[in-house]
Amino acid sequence: MAKIHEVAAAAGVSISTVSYALSGKRSISPDTRRRIEEAARELDYRPNAGARMLAGRRTQIFALTEPFRADTHAPAHMAFVLATSIAARRYEYDILLLTEEEASAGMRRVASSGLADGVLVLDVAPDDERVDLARRIALPTVFIGVPDDHEGLVCVDLDFEAASALAVDRLADLGHRSIGFVGHPPTSYEKSNFPPRVRRGLEARAAERGVACTTVLPESDGPRRAPVRAAVRDLVEGGATALVLHCDDTSHAVALDELAALGRRVPQDVSVVSVGATFETSSFQPPIDSVPLVPSASCELAVELAMRMVDGGEVPAAVHLIAPEYRAHGSTAPPGGASG
Amino acid sequence: MAKIHEVAAAAGVSISTVSYALSGKRSISPDTRRRIEEAARELDYRPNAGARMLAGRRTQIFALTEPFRADTHAPAHMAFVLATSIAARRYEYDILLLTEEEASAGMRRVASSGLADGVLVLDVAPDDERVDLARRIALPTVFIGVPDDHEGLVCVDLDFEAASALAVDRLADLGHRSIGFVGHPPTSYEKSNFPPRVRRGLEARAAERGVACTTVLPESDGPRRAPVRAAVRDLVEGGATALVLHCDDTSHAVALDELAALGRRVPQDVSVVSVGATFETSSFQPPIDSVPLVPSASCELAVELAMRMVDGGEVPAAVHLIAPEYRAHGSTAPPGGASG
DNA sequence: GCCCGGTATCGAAGCGCTTCGACAACTCGC
DNA sequence: GCGAGTTGTCGAAGCGCTTCGATACCGGGC
Structure with missing residues (x-):
């Protein structure tokens, strides 16, 4: 020292x-x-950190609030925490963790004790209590995710509507006229903000393109994931020539497993695209095309905006959407089975 | 402010x-x-946090280093991070995250800038590079997990040997004479520290009690977890009347599923005990007895020791083992099938 | 009535840094 | 060769707190 x-x-x-x-x-x-x-x-x-904070009026610390609810998906969550930490370090900033009940109380505490220069909000719920808090504290705050009421807030997120639209476009361009959508379990559509956006984007673009679209939101209980298997079976037997998946990694694997069990080849018999996944879809068997949710993209933008605010720059209080990107891995082809 | x-x-x-x-x-x-x-x-x-640090010679912050390797199990890891954060808050301490490459460099940085009062080490590898670092820096450091070379370090962990021994005792007391052990995949026994300890404790106590014990370390690839299913089948068909599980949650579920598929009832036909699990084994179908690894227990002890060191108290540089606890949920019974 | 010890409060030093204003020492143009 | 501007360095103020030592006050013992 x-x-x-x-x-x-x-x-x-x-x-x-x-x-x-x-x-x-x-x-x-x-x-x-x-x-x-x-x-x-x-x-x-x-x-010395303390001296620097005191004299320099800069703590070089961002608080990261993450309530970590019971339904939080740990692997995705960790990816975001990690990405935030890495992005912050690029600016020589550290991450201070505010978890659980402290996720809210900690924001207040950190703001009034001057422990952090800004707050990054993770694990955003539609009716998040940190929304009001963010408006009240005098600390730059960036939401990674979009709460229902985001008036006056700075939010960052993947453009989920555009992401699923991109998947539909790809399939429609290839000639598919009937696609099936396998989504998260129904409860996710209340507790999280993005599943409805994926669904909305998908159904809207499908309608625009004149593509028939059947949505199933299977429960994900049990090691066999029977509801997912049933959904996949019903969809392909119902005539869907392509599947869009927006669910957890196990359900992805199970869906592919079920297709194989049904004797449907990917992509010859059925095309498959994953939307909004945080995990690596290219390591499935077979590798799957995806329009991924990239944690580092969201977190880097969030940190960059937070830095601008700390530096006194102007950042529009708006939802900053990240353009989706299509990643082809060979799991899509024109419909038409044996002839393809 | x-x-x-x-x-x-x-x-x-x-x-x-x-x-x-x-x-x-x-x-x-x-x-x-x-x-x-x-x-x-x-x-x-x-x-004001900075002023307090400067004048009070206390930052009220613990650094938490977690490299987050590729093979890190996210749900368990999050549970530890969360538990650490909660334990620290009891002492009005905050947690500063040091991830990835910063896991080591950050320790040095934090030590020489006086940003934290102590370091908590998570995700400990057998040959962890943070071991040497911990010896060099002048900051109270507590390992949550036990590296191979832990001379002079303060470590905290569940007594895994005693945990699996407890499971063996339970089964032996009930009259089981042949048990099967379903462990993690083989690679875990090199990269992590505790799987070998579980195995060692199990086999040693089984030998002491005169119980036959067959160990299988199935790979965990694929949604079907075929290797786990095969392991369970081989063990019960080979005469094991009880199964000790030390593997991830999906493998637990699959093992139970396989037992059901084989027509073996739990606990009448086969007793099942889980050892060292961080997840809730009582919510399986059927609920499973366990000798769990409780993140909050480890983290609370780690934080308590760190606090003692910060306060200038004496803490023995040793491995502080936490006594295991048996949690019965009705998945064990005397062997003997129909008659039970 | 005086001294003593204890209790409640205050002023000031100092923690280690950043940053402002001052000021030499130069450079340049004419 | 002199004033104006530039460049490199320094001293000192001050960031907001904790903590030390001093002081004022009070009640009790003799």
């Missing part, structure tokens, strides 16, 4: 010169700068 | 009196204390 005066002494300059040399906020002669950097390296000097 | 002098002015006292009243470090007359507390509440006053 070397201190700035030790560095200054070692380099034969005053402490303010050290500070300016290391922060680059004033010009320093190349020679002096070199001596200072060397001394700092030698002493493994890093500015 | 009210400041201490505003509270002092509102209560008609000096700022040092406010500080003492709120920290309780010197006696203050009941009347004065009341006025101060009232003023603080009214102004929503909280000491």
Whole structure:
């Protein structure tokens, strides 16, 4: 824990010169700068965090609030936490965790104690209680996800409507006229914000393109995932030549397994596209085309916006949608079975 | 962001009196204390974090390092992160996240910048690079998990050997003479520290009690978990009257499913015990007895030890093992099928 | 009535840094 | 060769708190 005066002494300059040399906020002669950097390296000097916060009016910390509800999907959630942390480090920011009941109370605490420069909100619910809180505290706040009432808030998210529309376009372009949609269990459509957006985008674009679309929202209970298997069977036997999946990874695997069990080949007999998945769809057997939800994209944008706000820049209080991207892995083809 | 002098002015006292009243470090007359507390509440006053760190030589922050490797099991991992955060809040401590490559570099950074009062180490590997680091930095460090080389370190973990021994005892007491062990995939026995400990404890106690024990470490690939199903089938057809499971939740569910498919009832035909699971085994169909790995137990102890070290107390540099606990849910019975 | 010990409060120092303003020492144009 | 501007460095103020030592006050013992 070397201190700035030790560095200054070692380099034969005053402490303010050290500070300016290391922060680059004033010009320093190349020679002096070199001596200072060397001394700092030698002493493994890093500015004391508390002193820096106090004097610099910057904590270099973002609070990350994540209630972690019972229905939170752990792997996806972890991916977002990780992506946020990595994005923040690019700006030399650290992440402070606010979990559970502290997810809300902690926001207030962090705001009034000046522990963080901003707040990143994860695991956003449609009727999230942190919405009101965000409006009240005087700290830059960015939502990763879109609550129902987002008036005046800065939100970041994948454009889910556009994502599923992209999947429909791909299938329609290939000539499919009847597609099946396998979604999350029905309860997800109340507790989470994005499943309805995927569904809406899908059905709207399907209607536009004159494609028939059947939606099934199977429960995901039990190791056999019987409801998912039944959904897949009903859809393909009902004439769907393509499947759009928006469900968890196990359900993906089970759906593919069921297609194989039914003797339907992918993509010759049935095309398959995954929408809004956070996991790697290319490692399924067979690999599956997808329009993924990329945690790093959302989190990087969120952090960038938060940084701009911290720096006093203007950030529109709006939903910042991320354009979806289609990733082909060979699981789509024109309809028509044996002839394809 | 009210400041201490505003509270002092509102209560008609000096700022040092406010500080003492709120920290309780010197006696203050009941009347004065009341006025101060009232003023603080009214102004929503909280000491500025940076100032507190600087003046108080306490950051009230623990760094949590978690590399989050590719093979990390997300749900279990999240449970530990959450438990750590909750345990820390009991002492008014916050958790700062150090992920990925920052898991190590961040430890150094946090130590030399005085950003945290201590470090909690998660996701511990047998040959963890954070072991050396922990020895070098001058910050209280507690490992949640046990690396191979733990000389001079403070570690906390479930006593896995005792846990599986407890399961064997239960089954042996009931009269079982042949048990099957379904473990994690083989690679887990190199990358993680505890699977070998479970296995060791199980086999040792089985030998002591004169119980035959067959171990299978099935791969867990594919939605069908065929290797797990095969393992269960082979074990029960090979004469095992009880199964000890130490694997992920899906494999648990699949194992039970397979038993049902084989027409074996639990517990009449086969007894089942889960060892070292972080998930709820009582919600399986049927509910399963377990000797669980309780994240909150490990994390609470880790935080308590870290606090003691921060407070200058003596904490033995040793592995602090947590005694396992048997939780019965009706999945064990004496062997003997129809007669049971 | 005086001294003593305890209790309640205050003022001021200092934690380690950032940043402002000052000021030498130069450079340049004319 | 002199004033104006530029560049590199320094001293000191101050960020908001904790904590030390001092002080004022009070009641009790003699």
